[in-house]
Each structure stands twice: as C-alpha cells, then as structure tokens.
Amino acid sequence: xxxxxxxxxxxxxxxxxxxxxxxxxxxxxxxxxxxxxxxxxxxxxxxxxxxxxxxxxxxxxxxxxxxxxxxxxxxxxxxxxxxxxxxxxxxxxxxxxxxxxxxxxxxxxxxxxxxxxxxxxxxxxxxxxxxxxxxxxxxxxxxxxxxxxxxxxxxxxxxxxxxxxxxxxxxxxxxxxxxxxxxxxxxxxxxxxxxxxxxxxxxxxxxxxxxxxxxxxxxxxxxxxxxxxxxxxxxxxxxxxxxxxxxxxxxxxxxxxxxxxxxxxxxxxxxxxxxxxxxxxxxxxxxxxxxxxxxxxx
Amino acid sequence: xxxxxxxxxxxxxxxxxxxxxxxxxxxxxxxxxxxxxxxxxxxxxxxxxxxxxxxxxxxxxxxxxxxxxxxxxxxxxxxxxxxxxxxxxxxxxxxxxxxxxxxxxxxxxxxxxxxxxxxxxxxxxxxxxxxxxxxxxxxxxxxxxxxxxxxxxxxxxxxxxxxxxxxxxxxxxxxxxxxxxxxxxxxxxxxxxxxxxxxxxxxxxxxxxxxxxxxxxxxxxxxxxxxxxxxxxxxxxxxxxxxxxxxxxxxxxxxxxxxxxxxxxxxxxxxxxxxxxxxxxxxxxxxxxxxxxx
Numbered sequence: 001x002x003x004x005x006x007x008x009x010x011x012x013x014x015x016x017x018x019x020x021x022x023x024x025x026x027x028x029x030x031x032x033x034x035x036x037x038x039x040x041x042x043x044x045x046x047x048x049x050x051x052x053x054x055x056x057x058x059x060x061x062x063x064x065x066x067x068x069x070x071x072x073x074x075x076x077x078x079x080x081x082x083x084x085x086x087x088x089x090x091x092x093x094x095x096x097x098x099x100x101x102x103x104x105x106x107x108x109x110x111x112x113x114x115x116x117x118x119x120x121x122x123x124x125x126x127x128x129x130x131x132x133x134x135x136x137x138x139x140x141x142x143x144x145x146x147x148x149x150x151x152x153x154x155x156x157x158x159x160x161x162x163x164x165x166x167x168x169x170x171x172x173x174x175x176x177x178x179x180x181x182x183x184x185x186x187x188x189x190x191x192x193x194x195x196x197x198x199x200x201x202x203x204x205x206x207x208x209x210x211x212x213x214x215x216x217x218x219x220x221x222x223x224x225x226x227x228x229x230x231x232x233x234x235x236x237x238x239x240x241x242x243x244x245x246x247x248x249x250x251x252x253x254x255x256x257x258x259x260x261x262x263x264x265x266x267x268x269x270x271x272x273x274x275x276x277x278x279x280x281x282x283x284x285x286x287x288x289x290x291x292x293x294x295x296x297x298x
Numbered sequence: 299x300x301x302x303x304x305x306x307x308x309x310x311x312x313x314x315x316x317x318x319x320x321x322x323x324x325x326x327x328x329x330x331x332x333x334x335x336x337x338x339x340x341x342x343x344x345x346x347x348x349x350x351x352x353x354x355x356x357x358x359x360x361x362x363x364x365x366x367x368x369x370x371x372x373x374x375x376x377x378x379x380x381x382x383x384x385x386x387x388x389x390x391x392x393x394x395x396x397x398x399x400x401x402x403x404x405x406x407x408x409x410x411x412x413x414x415x416x417x418x419x420x421x422x423x424x425x426x427x428x429x430x431x432x433x434x435x436x437x438x439x440x441x442x443x444x445x446x447x448x449x450x451x452x453x454x455x456x457x458x459x460x461x462x463x464x465x466x467x468x469x470x471x472x473x474x475x476x477x478x479x480x481x482x483x484x485x486x487x488x489x490x491x492x493x494x495x496x497x498x499x500x501x502x503x504x505x506x507x508x509x510x511x512x513x514x515x516x517x518x519x520x521x522x523x524x525x526x527x528x529x530x531x532x533x534x535x536x537x538x539x540x541x542x543x544x545x546x547x548x549x550x551x552x553x554x555x556x557x558x559x560x561x562x563x564x565x566x567x568x569x570x571x572x573x574x575x576x577x578x579x580x581x582x583x584x585x586x587x588x589x590x591x592x
Contacts, residue, residue, distance in 0.1 A: 030397070033392060033395055033397050034397055034398070036392055037389075037392050037393065037397055037403055040385075040388075040389060040392070041403055041406060041407060044407055044410055044466065044469065045406060045407075045409070045410070046432075047421055047422075047425055047466065048409065048410070048413065050421075050424075050425065050432055051417075051421050051424075054424065062430070063429075063430045065430075065435075066435070067430075067432060067435055104320075107316070108316035108317045108320055109317065111312075111313035111314070111316060111317065112313065112314055112316075112317040112318075114313060115310055115313045115314055117300075118300050118301055119300055119301050119302070119303045119306075119310060120300040120301070120302060120303065121303055121310075133576075133579070134321070134325050135523060136523045136526070136527075136575050136579070137325065137329060137572065138526075138527075138547075138548070138551060138568045138571045138572055138575075139527055139548070140548060140551035140552045140555055140564065140568055141328075141329065141332045141333075141551065141564075141565065141568025141569070141571070141572065142324070142325065142328045142329060142332070143328075143552075143555070143556075144328070144332045144335065144555050144561050144564055144565055144568070145327065145328035145329075145331040145332045145335070146324060146328050147342070147555075147556075148331075148342070148561075149323075149327075149328070151342070164320075164324055165324075167320060167324075168320055168321065168324040168325050171317060171320060171321065175317070187300075200306050200309040201309060201312075204313070225412075228414055229414050229415050229416070229530070231415070231416065231529070231530045231533065232529070232552060235556075236556050246414075246416065247414070247415070247416040247530060250416055250420075251416065251419075251530075251533065251534050255420070255534060262424050262427075262430075265420050265423075265424065266420075266421070266424065268420070269417040269420050269421055272414055272416060272417050273412065273413055273414055273417050276412050276413075276414060277409065277412050280408075280412050
C-alpha cells in the first residue's frame with residue numbers, strides 16, 4: 001500500500017536514489033518480519049516437534065547429549081508397547097462420554113438458543129448474561145453438591161454422571177454460539193413455512209436446524225474437545241479404573257507407574273492428541289463446505 | 299424483531315425444558331446448595347452436619363495459607379494471561395502485515411490450541427526435566443543459566459514452568475481473535491495515518507490499539523476465566539508444590555473437598571472465589587469496558 005501512496009503523491013520524488021533506498025528498506029522490513037514470524041513459529045512449535053521426535057526414539061537415544069531433534073534410530077516401539085487393554089478402555093470411555101455430551105449439550109443448547117433468538121422473551125438479555133457468567137462459576141464448588149446428588153441418585157461411577165458434568169460446563173457456550181448463528185438466519189424462511197401451514201416443531205426440526213448444521217457441528221466439536229480435556233469430573237465421579245476417561249485414567253495409572261520412559265509417555269501424548277488434531281483438520285473442511293452450501297441454497 | 303411468546307407457549311416450554319432442567323438441577327441448585335454448605339461442617343465421611351456460621355470463612359481469612367494460595371493464583375493466572383495476550387496480539391500483527399504464507403503460519407500456530415491439557419502436562423514434565431530436559435539444555439546453550447534449573451523443586455521456577463505452559467496454550471486463541479478484529483479495521487484509517495507520516499509504532503499506538511482495546515480486554519478476560527478453572531498441569535506436575543508455590547484456588551478447593559473431604563471448608567473457599575469473580579467482573583464491565591466506550 002505504501003508504494004501506491006508514494007507514487008501517486010503530489011510531490012515529485014527524487015527518483016533514482018530514494019527509490020532504491022526505499023526498496024531496500026522495504027526489503028529489510030519484510031525480511032525482518034518474516035524472520036520474526038519464523039522464529040516465533042519455531043519457538044511455539046518446538047514442544048510439539050520435541051514430543052513427536054521423542055516418541056519415535058528408542059529409550060537409549062532419549063537421553064542422548066546433545067539432544068537429537070531427528071531420531072537417529074527411529075522406531076515405533078514406544079507406540080506398540082502402549083496398546084494395552086487399559087489404554088483402549090480409556091479411549092473408549094472418553095469417546096463415549098465425549099459423544100454423548102456433544103449430542104446432549106448441542107441438542108439442548110440449540111433448542112434454547114432458537115427460542116432465545118426468535119421469541120421476544122422477557123428477561124432475554126438477563127438469561128444470556130447468566131449463561132455467560134455461569135462459565136466462570138468455580139467448577140469444584142459445583143462438584144461438591146453434584147457429588148452429594150450423584151451419591152443419592154446412584155450416578156457415581158457411571159457414564160451418565162460424567163456426561164451431565166461435561167454437558168453443563170459446555171452448555172452456556174453452545175447456547176451463545178448457536179444463538180449468534182440463528183440471529184443471522186433470515187426469519188422470512190420460517191414465516192413462509194408458517195404461512196404454508198407448517199407447525200413450529202416441523203419448521204424448527206426440518207427447516208431451521210438443517211440450515212444450522214455448520215454451527216451445530218462447531219458446537220458439538222467444542223463440547224467433545226472440552227470433554228476430552230476434562231480431568232476433575234473423571235477423577236471424582238468415577239472410582240473404578242475401567243470407567244475412567246483419558247485424562248483421569250492417565251494421571252491415575254500411567255503417571256504413577258511411570259519410571260522415566262519418556263519415549264513411551266510421548267507416544268501416549270501423541271496418541272491422545274491425534275483424535276483432536278484429526279477432528280479439527282477434518283472439521284475445518286466440513287465446516288467451510290457447510291457454510292458455503294448454506295449460502296448458495298439460501 | 300421476533301415472534302410473540304403468546305403464540306406458542308407449549309412449543310416454547312418444550313424447547314426450553316431440557317436446558318432449564320440441566321441448568322436448574324446441575325448449575326443453579328449446586329451453586330446455591332454449596333454456598334449453603336459453606337456455613338456448615340459438612341463432610342461425606344460423617345452422616346450429620348451442623349450449622350457453624352461464619353466459622354469456615356473466619357478460619358480461611360485468618361489462615362496464611364489461603365492468602366498465599368490466592369496470591370499464587372493471581373500471579374500465575376495474571377502472568378500467563380498477560381504473556382498470552384501480548385504474544386497473541388504480536389503474532390496477529392505480524393501475520394496481518396502482508397507477509398507471505400500467513401495462512402500456513404496461522405494454521406501451524408493453531409495446532410498448539412488443539413493439544414489436550416493432559417498432554418501439555420506430560421510434555422512439560424519432559425521439557426522441564428532437570429537432567430535431560432530440552433529447556434535446561436537450550437537455556438545453557440544460550441548462556442542464560444550456568445547449571446540445570448530444578449524446575450519442579452524450586453518455588454519460583456515451578457511457577458514459571460506452569461505459566462509458560464498456560465501462556466503457550468492460550469497464544470493461538472488470542473491470536474485468532476485479534477486477527478479477526480484486525481481484519482475488521484478499515485484499511486483507509488491506517489493508510490491515511492501512514493500518509494500523514496505516522497510511523498509503524500505511532501499507527502499502532504494511536505490508530506490500531508484504541509480500536510482493538512475492547513476486543514483485547516474481552517479476549518484476555520475470557521482466557522483468565524479459563525485459566526482460573528484449569529488445573530490439569532498443576533495436578534499432574536506439582537500437586538501444588540513445592541511448598542504451595544503452584545497451589546492455585548481451583549486445586550486448593552478440589553483438594554480440600556475431595557482429598558480432605560471437608561466439604562464445608564471447600565465450599566467456603568469456592569464461595570469466596572465466586573464473590574471475588576463477581577466483584578472482578580463488575581469492575582471489569584464498569585470501569586474497563588465503559589471507559590473505552592465513552
């Protein structure tokens with residue numbers, strides 16, 4: 001943009017020298033900008049590179065000095081030794097709890113968000129503010145009473161207790177995200193449907209929600225990722241090892257038995273990160289196609 | 299805009315029922331009930347509970363440990379938020395300045411945001427390992443330290459190890475928000491400032507920052523709230539040690555409740571936390587945001 005500004009400026013430029021100096025200084029700025037970005041990228045990605053690198057080393061090379069960034073004797077040994085029944089069980093638990101929470105929080109959130117977006121409810125803003133504020137509520141404070149409730153309801157040591165916990169800590173975000181999306185959908189579509197005699201439920205489930213697929217997807221992913229990360233409920237509401245989700249399971253068993261086998265711990269870390277990484281990579285495409293498809297149809 | 303609720307009371311009741319049930323039973327009731335428990339000596343280990351008034355609160359406020367935990371929390375959350383915000387904003391400014399491959403850089407940096415907390419906890423244990431850790435190796439290579447730092451056994455060092463993990467994980471989030479906001483600034487504004495002879499720093503200070511201030515404040519607040527809740531790293535790496543140096547409010551409440559099984563005292567800690575949060579939020583909305591809008 002600066003080039004244009006200078007060229008169209010009213011003052012005639014002393015052309016030869018200053019143009020060269022200008023170009024050089026621009027080049028220097030551009031170079032230092034690129035260098036800065038590459039440097040910060042290197043620092044930010046170093047932990048991830050180091051994790052992946054360590055996971056492919058035999059244990060003997062893990063402690064080599066100076067450290068090897070590219071494994072000299074690459075091996076997948078650290079991965080294959082991890083395939084125990086217990087880790088598989090943790091993965092399964094996390095997937096089940098994550099999926100159920102995603103469905104429940106997104107479903108309940110979408111219905112409430114639609115109502116908040118479309119109907120002139122008294123105290124609508126207060127409700128939204130409450131949802132936003134509830135994000136900051138101390139989770140351990142909630143857990144104390146939830147624990148007492150779950151003891152009485154017999155929900156300790158079950159998926160249901162975990163799903164409820166993960167649902168309520170994500171529901172506020174789902175409502176906000178989906179309400180913003182519904183606010184942008186033209187209300188005329190629904191009005192036309194009502195004129196044609198469609199019921200409110202039919203309009204919501206067959207017309208509005210299908211249009212909201214990308215937002216529903218984003219909401220579900222958010223819940224799943226939060227659930228995948230969550231440690232406290234998994235530690236507290238579950239007492240048997242086989243019911244624990246990944247974070248709680250790992251911190252209760254793998255880390256307590258851990259004896260400096262860093263390649264194995266890094267292989268475990270890579271495996272725990274991978275589903276989320278894939279989810280985001282795949283999701284970006286679905287999300288974009290969903291948005292554009294909706295725009296074309298609308 | 300919007301439909302009148304009178305047109306469809308049954309439909310509205312039906313679509314709000316699930317979330318009212320969930321929020322009422324599992325957010326509103328637990329908060330109210332726990333605040334009530336703060337005035338008792340409740341514990342799942344004993345069957346009865348009796349009302350003790352403000353005893354739990356008095357105990358906490360007179361206990362040096364509680365103030366220590368409070369200060370640690372503010373320090374760790376505050377430092378991590380400031381570093382993440384500055385870093386995220388700086389990166390966003392760099393990426394929007396028209397460098398080549400910005401989209402690739404953005405996608406690469408975003409990968410950090412995807413790393414689960416439990417993985418960061420384990421990874422940080424390895425990076426900050428005393429004898430073979432990469433951080434000690436690099437710091438010694440650069441000459442910043444002479445002997446390996448005992449990261450997890452030194453009070454100050456352990457706090458910075460935790461802060462670095464928090465900040466690292468949050469930088470992409472702040473960056474993405476700032477990028478979106480920076481893209482929304484009309485380019486004419488920045489260009490006309492440039493024509494008038496404003497330098498890069500002057501444009502930042504007088505044109506871009508005032509426009510970005512509110513968004514940066516909101517993003518930082520959201521991040522700080524999340525840091526307050528987060529404790530996976532600390533739970534795995536230090537359990538609050540050494541000598542409570544990394545004991546934060548969330549872990550302290552959790553341990554009091556589910557390791558000491560003192561629900562009354564834990565509820566009191568949680569209640570104070572809740573009050574502090576509300577006071578902070580009020581202050582934030584009133585002072586920080588209003589002043590900027592005016």
